[in-house]
Amino acid sequence: MAEAHPVGFRWVMKAKERGARVIHIDPRYSRTSQLADTYVAIRAGTDVAFLGGIIRHVLETESYFRDYVIQYTNASTIINEQFRDTEELDGLFSGFNPDTGLYDRSSWMYEGGEVASAAGVREHSTESFNERTGAGMMMGNVERDETLQHPRCVFQILRRHFSRYTPEMVERICGVSREDFMAVADALITNSGRERTGMFCYANGWTQHVEAVQMIRTAAILQLLLGNVGRPGGGIMALRGHASIQGSTDVPTLYDLLPGYLSMPRAREGHLTLEDYIDTGGADRGWWSFFDTYIISPLKAWFGDAATKQSDYGFAHIPKLTGNHSHYATMLRALDGGVDGFFVMGQNPAVGSAHSGLQRRALAKMKWLVVRDMAEIETATFWRNSPEVQSGELRPEEIQTEVFLMPAASHIEKEGTFTNTQRLVQFRDKALDPPGDARSELWFMHHLAKRVKAHYAGSDRDRDWPIVNLKWGYPEHGEMREPDVEAVLKEINGYEVASGRPLSSFTELRSDGTTACGCWIYSGIYEAGVNQARRRRPGDIAAEGGTVSPEWAWAWPANRRILYNRASADPQGKPWSERKRYVWWDEEQGRWTGYDVPDFPADKRPDYRPEPDARAMDAIGGADPFMMMADGRAWLYTPSGLLDGPLPTFYEPVESPVKNLLYPKVGTDPATIRWKRPENPLHATGDPRYPVVATTFRLTEHHTAGGMSRSVPWLVELQPEMFAEIDPQLAADRGIENGGWMTIVTERAEIEARAKVTDRLRPLRVEGCVVHQLGLPWHWGYSGLSRGDTTNDLGVLTADPNVSIQETKSFTCDVRAGRRHRASTARLAGAALRGHDVEPSEDDPLAENPKEASE
Amino acid sequence: MTPSGSRPRSFESLRRVPVIGRVMDWGMGPSAASERTRRAEARIAGMKVTESVCPFCAVGCGQLVYTRAGELVDIEGNPRSPINQGTLCPKGASSRQLVQQPGRLTKVKYRRPGGSDWEELELERAMDMIAERMIAAREDGWQDTDRHGWRVDRTLGLAHLGGATLDNEENYLIKKLFTAMGAIQIENQARI
Amino acid sequence: MTDEHRWEGRLEHSGEPAELTPEDEPPTTSQGRETDWVADHDTKSRDIRPALGKPGEPAAWTAAKPGAAVPLARPSFGDAQWSFLYKARDTAYAAAEPSPGQVVSANRRMRRAQVTDVHGPFIHAPVWSWEVPLYFWFGGMASGSAFVALACDVAGDCRSAAIARRVALGALSPAPVLLIGDLGRPDRFLNMMRVFKPRSPMNMGAWCLVAFSGSSAAAVGADLLGRPRAAQALGALTSLFGSYLGSYTGVLLACTAFPVWARSRTILGPAFVATATASGAAATRLALVASGLPDGHPTRSALGGLETASMLSELVLSAVGERQLGDAAEALRRGRPGTLFRTAKSLVVLGLSLRVVARRRMGPREHDLASIMYLAAGLAFRFAWVSAGKASATDAAAVAAMGRGRRALHDVRERPRPQRAPSMDRSQLPLPGAARRAYGEAIRRASLAIERRLRHR
Amino acid sequence: MSTGSAHTEIAIHRSGAQRMGFFTDTTVCIGCKACEVACKQWNDLPADGSVPGKGASYDYTGDLSASTWRHVRFVELLEPSPQLREEAQRALESGGGNKFPAIPASGAIDLVDAAQAGDGAADVAEAVSKMGDWVFMSDVCKHCTNAGCLDACPTGALIRTEHQTVVLQPDVCNGCGYCVPACPFGVVDRDPQDGRAGKCTLCYDRLEDGLEPACAKSCPTDSIQFGPHEELVEIASRRVARLHERGIEGAYLYGAGDEPDEQLAGGLGAFFLLTEPPELYGLPAQADSPVQENVVPATLAAVGAGLLASAGAVIAFVAAGRLSRRRPVRESW
Structure with missing residues (x-):
């Protein structure tokens, strides 16, 4: 955190001086470790085992926050009889189909009810889509046992599930000594409960794994058991890496989402109507019961007058998914010649995406490529100086890709909003005009849209309907004819169609086409026609509760700074402790109040209990803080929404030097997406040729793939060269000298780096062998002021089944002394060419066989 | 406040000698200050300021951007921001150079198929060419139905990958236009 | 792109690793790696636009609107959060009252604590290039000649005195050029006279140089105008200035943080005066010989004696100084300064031997040769002392030892530190490396040959 | 102990001015180098290249220079000692034919085992106990009370300002280079391209407008604190006491809080809180x-x-x- 989010660490340091205990768990001793009270070295990719061990410890020692767990989580809920845990099936849950590599999740349901996850249907594959998971959202009424004694209640299942995760096991799997493990567990337990809270912060060390979602789920379970969710000083903090990466998922440029976390429609038999979509995606209990208003309003915003009840609001024209169209799947299609054109805006896949050699080869197969950036980044120059060109595998004169490199405006040369890691939407004013022909992406999209609309104007083809009717009336201003950003923001916020009045909140949204709203969760950002994201009143942060600064910018939803903050009060609505008061029930006023905007219906009494057949928000009780969930409870156990299990289970990383000690029969995550192709070779578990675990990391002085830092001399001089951190023992073994060259080898590539031989990386003893870990920063590429080999050349394409993120935080490799002897990706030259011979499939290749079965 | 300080004995005893001692301080007083130093002030005094947000990581630090006559002069932390209280990390502190970086692009560069070097393009022409290609790719990769005969109404001919330093409004227009075009392969950094 | 590297359609692991060309071969030594590293990276990435003004002329300190406030900043350090950890009083950052003497004793304890390691660099090496020692040499020669002029006057040899005064002026004339040439901003050399600052040896030296050149030029002028009394008076004044001009350079070096200079503070001045006197006398002697002063003239004899005595005192001072320095004297023995010192000393010894030999068997030519040797020795001494400073500054252990008030820090393990890449811009001698090596070799051989000859006799 | 002497050195007088300084607390420094960049940004200093890293360090700046006025030193106490490496090597060699040797004993960190299994266990144990000590310190001009550079400067380019800081006037400096060896802390240097000397001015121009210096402003954890010298010394002394209370016995102030005859250069305007002997940070134990x-x-x-x-x-x-x-x-x- 000190390494990649130094200013965020400011507050950690303050907390530390106020007595907080800071624990840092990382394969690599970093700047953060130096400032932490405790540092624990862990083997990359074993976090579920580590956290699972703590969960077991918490359960076994009865150290959980009992009141919180019983009232606010689904610990007491009883699961149906068909469910079989990994304990019974040796590492698999019930419902696994070895042929497809998918789970049939019907057996994971609650007893007496069927629920869908808060985020709606999120699965990636056609098969899973066709299961009846969503309709009715929650059928019947769940059964609970508040004594937590029922053998099939979540609590007991949890206890059984994690019973294997003993401290000894943690030591053997993670390489963390018993003492260190117990120190962390005790610190967490003693700093949780009524009076104290503990917090988890994570970044890509958790997300870039094939088990990413389950790692974070494990932390969530632990935090729920300890009562650390929805309370100040608690929670799980995602430290996201980019200025508006949160915003880019809220207002998503993601294939499977529509704005506001609505899922993209999936193709299904017959004709998919809006009603079908609302049936599968919506809910009849909890906040998602307003689902219809959230989907109709954006359709209204997009298609304007043409979006009517008669036209089904144009829903039929929204493109539909049939499988995985994530970035990596798309690039593989491109490699097979299936993608004509590619827009890359402020992104550098030639360096930043996993298996970047494959990415670059895919770029060479496209007809055209538009890159928008401030400098000549690697993605734009792959045809000139990429390793593939250096090796002679690709020749510029044979690469038929047309490349447009468009100069982009910088952050001060355009106005707009960024959503930071805490969901705070902040508006940036414009200071300058961009130089020369540099333009904002807003300008680019606007003027592109105008051209496209002009081309299709008057077309009566069905497929052109959405373009012809696309509402695109943003006013332009200035010599550059820049579109008005506040007009776009107003559309995102939503307005009353008849009057154009900006909406004050998503509660004003209607499903009858009288309101339009681009992204329901951002509704209220333009309340009363005022740009709320531009508010800059910090308030007195020294005052009690002042750190909330509710008038500094605007946080979605509805300016709430802590989600589910109803949980900061006990079931009766009183703060769990005076020290930790945040939001509470004010009996006199008859409403919820506090330092923050209550994340709960403001006037719902804490003692309200729903009728058994209550629907929508009426079904949420006054003591059920998690109102986005159909049952109002936080889910320790996830009956729906995840593809790889209702509970986190430790699987070894896809590439691992050691066998899975907990579930030897399963090994790696069976639901992982593995693209088995010749140019994507995977190292088998325990492959003796690749005994070293590599993990990637970022440096304070550089930013991601270097597009924004390797062209800045002030930053380049601070970290001018690609290096690898290696422990002294491994270095001695391979004759690698501190400061000398070393080469890192995988089946995909070999890269060279300067060796930093340091105890910041320490060999770990895991069961039966010594595991050496290697730390690799991944900022370098072949362009810019500072050049170096690209770490991502080494990586393999595999993905988490839930979110399709790659595993770059843990893969195996080998190291040797000296420089590489040929271009970094030359070893795959043949395979890549073979890949080219594969006939491009008509449809998405994954739809045929979504995942290869695990070995 | 008077500074206290020991001085090396011999030097100090020399300075204590009446009259001659004072000689040791000659050349140090007001005569040494130049006129420019006397008038010294921060260069941003009286300059136009704009409030912005750092473009690097997701902490969202506030920045103050000082400009004069269309030229960027200084970017520093915004002391009023409750997030960073005026502080910045090295990346944030370097953002002025990010804007003024030596290799900053200001012209559209174009590389024709099989070309071995960049050519320059007029912006409007480039936009026209891109729109043409985009429309062609849409038509080329269009699917009304998938292999089961289910309606998909989409094109697989074009894809998009966005960085996460794009504004929400920009992302919104990207998703809106591309979805209307029927493109589904719209992705960004969040998946990487 | 060469044909060997071109893809030829073989599958899997295409082609064997290409043979490394010699320039691709990684360097084997750490020194080599550094050079390699410097070559790898663009260290000249200094092309940035200043915020205002033109490159090299930072526009700092000039307000956009003089007198205006800075917008969005609270005045009088209102935004300075000089301890948000402390000032807010909501942390325990500084929540303890120090007991009396607690800080003093903690400071004392840690500053006296045993160290097993030092992490340099502590100080910067001087940026002076070859002009400076050359200036020292010329300046010294000028002041030595001024002494001689005074002595001649007192001894009554007015003709020689006049010549000595011309030598002084002549030797001084390159001095300003060299001094200005060494400045980073030569156009601003007049700023040296901007203030009169008695505590700055360089400032005093500059003023002294002005005074010396003024009086020396005036004295020569008086000679030319045939005003011997005025010339003598001015000569005496010049000699008075010379006593500072010849010695301040030693003070200049002593007033630095480099162990080898600072610890020789009472040696450097006298040693420099000795060198100055010797080289002044030698130069004057050669000039007098050239001007036809007959062999056997007492002035020639006196000059020879003066040269030899000064050089001997220089040798003695050096020896005493070296003993005083302790471990810091390593800087005088190793590397470049070591070579230079040895060269200087051999030249002195050679000169001395010549004088001894010439006294017995040879003629005036050998005496002239000895003078040249002394002159050369003087030059070598100047270069040696200056380069010793550089060596000393990079000797982290010696600097650390000086900070502890010790002659040696025996328990200190020194870490070798690489040189800063960009400062390689200036070489110390304006000679190519080959020439420098050839020069060293020539000196070595010549001295060997002479030694051999002398022994054979 | 002399008083008032510095007043006669002050080149600029303004009423109400007091001594301002930096207090750099290394115990909260995260080594992010924000100060280096913020300084370059404000003072328009060019990137001047890097030194090849100190082996395993992240310090590519090397030292302060004419165009680098803040320098974050990385003190690698945890860099493997030669003994530790030898031991590891020996353990490896005796390990037999496996790719990785079987090293006896339990515990997660084999390096420790490897080391302790061999000879010289005491040294190794000490080295291992030092693991986890990676100290960062942002070095800067000390703005000494007895400033060598100020004394040496022949042109009067270096002056003492009303804030009792030592400032180099770039419009006066002629690049004589004498301030370079006159600084006992290795702060000032002459820029090989620009020709003038350069060093921290404690952002004299910003101070004139009531702004804090760029580095102190940017420091994310307030390791660099700026303020009236007297006040800073008080905070710093309390901080030392607090750290002693927390068991960090090594905490002390470098450049403040000394007896008069033990002061560094008469007391430093920019002083530091350190936890290791000064030589480990490239600072002399005594200097004037x-x-x-x-x-x-x-x-x-x-x-x-x-x-x-x-x-x-x-x-x-x-x-x-x-x-x-x-x-x-x-x-x-």
């Missing part, structure tokens, strides 16, 4: 203005020698004259 230390004895010796030399010359000539009058000789000596 070299000019003030040496100028009196050196000048006395030098001028004395100069006068002696001219007198000696006179004597030599007079003696030679007398000799020659007695008997004409061939030239000797």
Whole structure:
């Protein structure tokens, strides 16, 4: 955190001086470790085992926050009889189909009810889509046992599930000594409960794994058991890496989402109507019961007058998914010649995406490529100086890709909003005009849209309907004819169609086409026609509760700074402790109040209990803080929404030097997406040729793939060269000298780096062998002021089944002394060419066989 | 406040000698200050300021951007921001150079198929060419139905990958236009 | 792109690793790696636009609107959060009252604590290039000649005195050029006279140089105008200035943080005066010989004696100084300064031997040769002392030892530190490396040959 | 102990001005180098290249220079000691044919086992206990009370301002280079391209407008604190006491809080809180203005020698004259 989010660490340091205990768990001793009270070295990719061990410890020692767990989580809920845990099936849950590599999740349901996850249907594959998971959202009424004694209640299942995760096991799997493990567990337990809270912060060390979602789920379970969710000083903090990466998922440029976390429609038999979509995606209990208003309003915003009840609001024209169209799947299609054109805006896949050699080869197969950036980044120059060109595998004169490199405006040369890691939407004013022909992406999209609309104007083809009717009336201003950003923001916020009045909140949204709203969760950002994201009143942060600064910018939803903050009060609505008061029930006023905007219906009494057949928000009780969930409870156990299990289970990383000690029969995550192709070779578990675990990391002085830092001399001089951190023992073994060259080898590539031989990386003893870990920063590429080999050349394409993120935080490799002897990706030259011979499939290749079965 | 300080004995005893001692301080007083130093002030005094947000990581630090006559002069932390209280990390502190970086692009560069070097393009022409290609790719990769005969109404001919330093409004227009075009392969950094 | 590297359609692991060309071969030594590293990276990435003004002329300190406030900043350090950890009083950052003497004793304890390691660099090496020692040499020669002029006057040899005064002026004339040439901003050399600052040896030296050149030029002028009394008076004044001009350079070096200079503070001045006197006398002697002063003239004899005595005192001072320095004297023995010192000393010894030999068997030519040797020795001494400073500054252990008030820090393990890449811009001698090596070799051989000859006799 | 002496050195007088300084607390420094960049940004200093890293360090800046006025030092106490490496190597060699040797004993960190299994266990244990000590310190001009550079500067380019900071006036400096060796802390340097010397001005221009210096402003964890010197010394002393209370016995102040005769250069305007002996940070244990230390004895010796030399010359000539009058000789000596 000190390494990649130094200013965020400011507050950690303050907390530390106020007595907080800071624990840092990382394969690599970093700047953060130096400032932490405790540092624990862990083997990359074993976090579920580590956290699972703590969960077991918490359960076994009865150290959980009992009141919180019983009232606010689904610990007491009883699961149906068909469910079989990994304990019974040796590492698999019930419902696994070895042929497809998918789970049939019907057996994971609650007893007496069927629920869908808060985020709606999120699965990636056609098969899973066709299961009846969503309709009715929650059928019947769940059964609970508040004594937590029922053998099939979540609590007991949890206890059984994690019973294997003993401290000894943690030591053997993670390489963390018993003492260190117990120190962390005790610190967490003693700093949780009524009076104290503990917090988890994570970044890509958790997300870039094939088990990413389950790692974070494990932390969530632990935090729920300890009562650390929805309370100040608690929670799980995602430290996201980019200025508006949160915003880019809220207002998503993601294939499977529509704005506001609505899922993209999936193709299904017959004709998919809006009603079908609302049936599968919506809910009849909890906040998602307003689902219809959230989907109709954006359709209204997009298609304007043409979006009517008669036209089904144009829903039929929204493109539909049939499988995985994530970035990596798309690039593989491109490699097979299936993608004509590619827009890359402020992104550098030639360096930043996993298996970047494959990415670059895919770029060479496209007809055209538009890159928008401030400098000549690697993605734009792959045809000139990429390793593939250096090796002679690709020749510029044979690469038929047309490349447009468009100069982009910088952050001060355009106005707009960024959503930071805490969901705070902040508006940036414009200071300058961009130089020369540099333009904002807003300008680019606007003027592109105008051209496209002009081309299709008057077309009566069905497929052109959405373009012809696309509402695109943003006013332009200035010599550059820049579109008005506040007009776009107003559309995102939503307005009353008849009057154009900006909406004050998503509660004003209607499903009858009288309101339009681009992204329901951002509704209220333009309340009363005022740009709320531009508010800059910090308030007195020294005052009690002042750190909330509710008038500094605007946080979605509805300016709430802590989600589910109803949980900061006990079931009766009183703060769990005076020290930790945040939001509470004010009996006199008859409403919820506090330092923050209550994340709960403001006037719902804490003692309200729903009728058994209550629907929508009426079904949420006054003591059920998690109102986005159909049952109002936080889910320790996830009956729906995840593809790889209702509970986190430790699987070894896809590439691992050691066998899975907990579930030897399963090994790696069976639901992982593995693209088995010749140019994507995977190292088998325990492959003796690749005994070293590599993990990637970022440096304070550089930013991601270097597009924004390797062209800045002030930053380049601070970290001018690609290096690898290696422990002294491994270095001695391979004759690698501190400061000398070393080469890192995988089946995909070999890269060279300067060796930093340091105890910041320490060999770990895991069961039966010594595991050496290697730390690799991944900022370098072949362009810019500072050049170096690209770490991502080494990586393999595999993905988490839930979110399709790659595993770059843990893969195996080998190291040797000296420089590489040929271009970094030359070893795959043949395979890549073979890949080219594969006939491009008509449809998405994954739809045929979504995942290869695990070995 | 008077500074206290020991001085090396011999030097100090020399300075204590009446009259001659004072000689040791000659050349140090007001005569040494130049006129420019006397008038010294921060260069941003009286300059136009704009409030912005750092473009690097997701902490969202506030920045103050000082400009004069269309030229960027200084970017520093915004002391009023409750997030960073005026502080910045090295990346944030370097953002002025990010804007003024030596290799900053200001012209559209174009590389024709099989070309071995960049050519320059007029912006409007480039936009026209891109729109043409985009429309062609849409038509080329269009699917009304998938292999089961289910309606998909989409094109697989074009894809998009966005960085996460794009504004929400920009992302919104990207998703809106591309979805209307029927493109589904719209992705960004969040998946990487 | 060469044909060997071109893809030829073989599958899997295409082609064997290409043979490394010699320039691709990684360097084997750490020194080599550094050079390699410097070559790898663009260290000249200094092309940035200043915020205002033109490159090299930072526009700092000039307000956009003089007198205006800075917008969005609270005045009088209102935004300075000089301890948000402390000032807010909501942390325990500084929540303890120090007991009396607690800080003093903690400071004392840690500053006296045993160290097993030092992490340099502590100080910067001087940026002076070859002009400076050359200036020292010329300046010294000028002041030595001024002494001689005074002595001649007192001894009554007015003709020689006049010549000595011309030598002084002549030797001084390159001095300003060299001094200005060494400045980073030569156009601003007049700023040296901007203030009169008695505590700055360089400032005093500059003023002294002005005074010396003024009086020396005036004295020569008086000679030319045939005003011997005025010339003598001015000569005496010049000699008075010379006593500072010849010695301040030693003070200049002593007033630095480099162990080898600072610890020789009472040696450097006298040693420099000795060198100055010797080289002044030698130069004057050669000039007098050239001007036809007959062999056997007492002035020639006196000059020879003066040269030899000064050089001997220089040798003695050096020896005493070296003993005083302790471990810091390593800087005088190793590397470049070591070579230079040895060269200087051999030249002195050679000169001395010549004088001894010439006294017995040879003629005036050998005496002239000895003078040249002394002159050369003087030059070598100047270069040696200056380069010793550089060596000393990079000797982290010696600097650390000086900070502890010790002659040696025996328990200190020194870490070798690489040189800063960009400062390689200036070489110390304006000679190519080959020439420098050839020069060293020539000196070595010549001295060997002479030694051999002398022994054979 | 002298008082008021610095006043006669002050080149700019403004009423109400007080001594301002930096207090750099290394115990909260995260080594992010924001100060380095913020300084370059504000003062328009160019990137001047890097030094090849100190082995395993992240320090590519190397030292302060004319265009680097803040430098974050990375003190690698955890860099493997030679013994540790030897031991690891020995353990490896005795490990048999496996790719990775079987190393006896339990525990997660094999390096420790490897080391402790061999000889010299004490050294190794110490080295291992040092693991986890990676200290960062943002170095800067100390703005000494007795400033060597200020004393040495022949042009008056270096002045003491009303904030009692030592500032170099770039419009005056002629690049003589004398301030470079006169600084006992290795702060000032002359820029090889620009020709002038450069060093921290404690953002003199910002101070004139009531802004804090760029580095202190940017520091994310307030490791660099700026304020009235007196106040900073008080905070710093309390911080030392607090750290002692927390068991960090090594905490001390470098450049403040000393007895008068133990002060560093008369007391530093920019002082530090350190936890290791100063030499590990490249700081001398004791230092003062070299000019003030040496100028009196050196000048006395030098001028004395100069006068002696001219007198000696006179004597030599007079003696030679007398000799020659007695008997004409061939030239000797």
